[in-house]
Amino acid sequence: MRNDALIVVLALCLSAFSTVLFADIRSERQTELLYLLDHDCGSCHGMTRKGGLGSPLLPSLLAERSDDALASIILDGIPGTPMPPWRPLINVEETRWLVRILRNKEEKP
């Protein structure tokens, strides 16, 4: 019981923390990140995120992975595959924001 409560409190703290962090991403940077997602991630994963040389990035397929796991793939890449580490170009907060974007849209309109 206590553990559960603790987890809930932690989760609330984390989500509040995340919101603050996301708010720190300037709107121009958000635009840049969305552009990067569409065009640069899109060059392998498809502009509609249905996949290409890289895997599809549709929310239904990402559901089995945690936010941390997805963020870690984006930041550090997948060794042995063409997925590169994006850490030099995107910071941790920006990555978490991108994960949230990816989870929200089944398909780009």
Place this chain on the structure above:
Amino acid sequence: MIFLRIIALCAAVGACASVEYKGSGDLGVIIERAVGSVLIVNTTTRSKIARVEGLGDLSHASAVYSRDEHYVYVFGRDGGLSKIDILAGKLVNRVVQGDNAIGGAVSQDGRLIAVSNYTPGGVRVFDAETLKMVADIPAVYGTEGKASKTVGLVDAPGRRFVFTLYDGGEIWLADLNDPAKPVITKYKDIGSLPYDALITPGGHYYIAGLFGEDGMALLDLWKPEAGVTRILGDYGKGSEKLPVYKMPHLEGWAVVDGKAFVPAVGRNEVLIIDTATWKQAGSIPVHGQPIFVAARPDGRHIWVNFALPNNDVIQIIDVATNSVVKELTPGKGVLHMEFTPRGEEVWVSVRDIDRVLVYDTADFHVVKELPADKPSGIFFTSRAHRIGL
């Protein structure tokens, strides 16, 4: 239709001095990747002459031409195969032949169009006239019946197509002399994660680039029975690779005076290969991860563009000295460069500024800027008569 009526009127009156015929040797198309359209352009007047819309998802689209340079076949990401009359500026036929595709090729005789698919993995071949499917070649490999994504599809002399299995690590040579019964020769274990391939300008060698390991896989099409050999296997051994934010493209590679120039993978270098021995003959340090390494048609200069975060730059290598002699900064998102047929100008698509810049290749000044919506691939009709394009 209007054109025909004018002719009919002329015939009836019998007084027209001339009928205007239009050639297409100086035309081309520019892919507008985000909005699913292509621009038809004229490289003599340096202008847009038409826009054809409704072509689906054109991210990573490419195109080949009919041998009469009257039609262009556009291969979309979403499996769309569109046939466009470039003189009329109209879409004349379109089929969605797969779920996820990556380019195509036209046969030596111009009668067949082949499309490379990621999903379902394999190559499908169509009648160039009707776009009816004439052959389906699933790229099944291994023992589990899995189909591989296919890459590096090109035409080869003898009504053949060559392509590479990305997941399977194989090269397949498909003889389509009888499309009802394609004869496939498979070359296995060519290396890890072949990401793209090319055929040399005469159709003699087919070479696949490897992402999963150093080196490239070479198939001599004059001696296909000799199998695939590995070249450049010792390149860069022991050194840490840089992250690659966009796959290099091997199409349109540069072969000049017995030397081939190819993008290194994970290194900011253009590699020089001696085509007599297929050994590395040197390397040229460049600004970033090279994407296209394209020779001007006369071969003297090689234009190179780069992956993120260096995709705002083009460098020009002088083959006489193997050094960078000029750097241009057209803007962010330089995606493609296409030379006019004899190379006095080059058209450069710059995605992030929604512009195509036309450069004079002698003094590097911008001759013309054309607005285009997120331009990517540029394909001129002169490709119609070149093997492998």
